Amino acid sequence: MNKKNILVIGTFDTKNDELKYLSQQIQKLGGNVTKMDVSVLGNPIVEVDISKDDIAKAANSSIKEAISFNDENKAMQVMAKGASKLTYNLYSDQKIDGVIILGGTMGTDLALDVCNTLPIGFPKYIVSTVSFSPLIPPERLSADIQMILWAGGLYGLNSICKSSLSQAAGAILGSAQAVEKPRQDKPIVGMTSLGSSCLKYMKFLKPELEKRGFEVAIFHATGMGGMAFENIASNNGFCCVMDFALPEIGNLMVGSVINAGKNRMLNAGRNNIPQIIAPGCLDLIDFAGWQNVPEKYSDRPFHEHNRLIKSSALNNSERRETANEVVKRLLQSKSPVHLILTNKGIEEWDREGQVAYDPEGLDAFLDQMRKIIKAPLIMTELDCHINDVEFSNKALSIFDQWLENGIIKT
Numbered sequence: 001m002n003k004k005n006i007l008v009i010g011t012f013d014t015k016n017d018e019l020k021y022l023s024q025q026i027q028k029l030g031g032n033v034t035k036m037d038v039s040v041l042g043n044p045i046v047e048v049d050i051s052k053d054d055i056a057k058a059a060n061s062s063i064k065e066a067i068s069f070n071d072e073n074k075a076m077q078v079m080a081k082g083a084s085k086l087t088y089n090l091y092s093d094q095k096i097d098g099v100i101i102l103g104g105t106m107g108t109d110l111a112l113d114v115c116n117t118l119p120i121g122f123p124k125y126i127v128s129t130v131s132f133s134p135l136i137p138p139e140r141l142s143a144d145i146q147m148i149l150w151a152g153g154l155y156g157l158n159s160i161c162k163s164s165l166s167q168a169a170g171a172i173l174g175s176a177q178a179v180e181k182p183r184q185d186k187p188i189v190g191m192t193s194l195g196s197s198c199l200k201y202m203k204f205l206k207p208e209l210e211k212r213g214f215e216v217a218i219f220h221a222t223g224m225g226g227m228a229f230e231n232i233a234s235n236n237g238f239c240c241v242m243d244f245a246l247p248e249i250g251n252l253m254v255g256s257v258i259n260a261g262k263n264r265m266l267n268a269g270r271n272n273i274p275q276i277i278a279p280g281c282l283d284l285i286d287f288a289g290w291q292n293v294p295e296k297y298s299d300r301p302f303h304e305h306n307r308l309i310k311s312s313a314l315n316n317s318e319r320r321e322t323a324n325e326v327v328k329r330l331l332q333s334k335s336p337v338h339l340i341l342t343n344k345g346i347e348e349w350d351r352e353g354q355v356a357y358d359p360e361g362l363d364a365f366l367d368q369m370r371k372i373i374k375a376p377l378i379m380t381e382l383d384c385h386i387n388d389v390e391f392s393n394k395a396l397s398i399f400d401q402w403l404e405n406g407i408i409k410t
Helices: 016-028 052-058 063-068 072-092 105-116 159-178 201-211 224-234 247-254 316-330 359-372 389-405
Strands: 005-010 032-037 098-103 124-128 146-149 188-193 215-220 240-245 275-280 284-288 309-313 337-342 378-382
Touching: 005 016, 005 072, 005 105, 005 159, 016 032, 016 098, 016 159, 032 052, 032 072, 052 063, 052 072, 063 072, 072 105, 098 105, 098 159, 105 124, 124 159, 146 159, 188 201, 188 224, 201 215, 201 389, 215 224, 224 240, 240 389, 247 284, 247 316, 275 316, 275 389, 316 359, 337 359, 337 389, 359 378, 378 389
Parallel strands: 005 032, 005 098, 098 124, 124 146, 188 215, 188 240, 240 275, 275 337, 337 378
Antiparallel strands: 284 309
């Protein structure tokens, strides 16, 4: 096996000991290391392969100019721009097999930009003091980013942070050695859903699409799944999307942390990816299990799914607002959009007798959709539930027609 070369990025002026240790651990495990210094004020103690001057120059700036801002944030944004450009160049030239970036909040801010320049399947790790933090908005995360909490790592080495850094070294090198990159021989259909107890169409559609020669990637629409879905769409990674689970839109509108960011339902349209849409689970509001449900929702139907997530329901007025928001986003699309509405329900729990059964709320949503839908959007209304086979058959027939007409590229 050829030795894998790992790009190690960090501020070698303030975190020299930690970055040196991380690099040595990678080398001890049999990897090679390329060091990139993104410091601004100080100078590295060890020799680096890519200097801070190289970084600033790549950003069409200089270290002198960055320092002249007298603002650490502005200076690090210069370094983020340059580091992102040079990292992508190294990837494009096949000179690196993975990247690992070490930092606190400043370093993590830069690291997120760097990772977003790299495609899915290229190993990318951030070792951060704020890993998994709500400080990081979903739209800044790349689809397959890996984060490791840098425990006890704020200043200097100790046995606790060495434990994190040594595991990080093994993780990035192991990933570079083991990664199976996404196939390029089959076009990919991106689909959103929740668990199969709530939304069932994927059980029918996935094998049918695979029979037609397509690969199907299904994303769990609970914030991070929608984030990954949008990130891949932004990089033109799908031939078509079946976006059938939209609770992240309602969550975004009411301020729930379980959202996929401000670009939800926008990236496929921006990249001319055909879209088949249905409002699955757009009657729900999701909250983190550790959050108290706000008082305004206390008199509504409530479902505690597990210790991580619990759901309440949108009222009639809010459901009309979600209809407005969905249509507003879809009207920005450059690609064909076909919206399917099911007038007997949009998730398993809203069937008659279930906890989320609310025919008046569904009627309000459908009524608003009928009022505001306009060309070039196409809408079909079905007399069935989203989990009935009639819905899946209709989605598949639209797909087949688009495939025949050349709208979906193979």
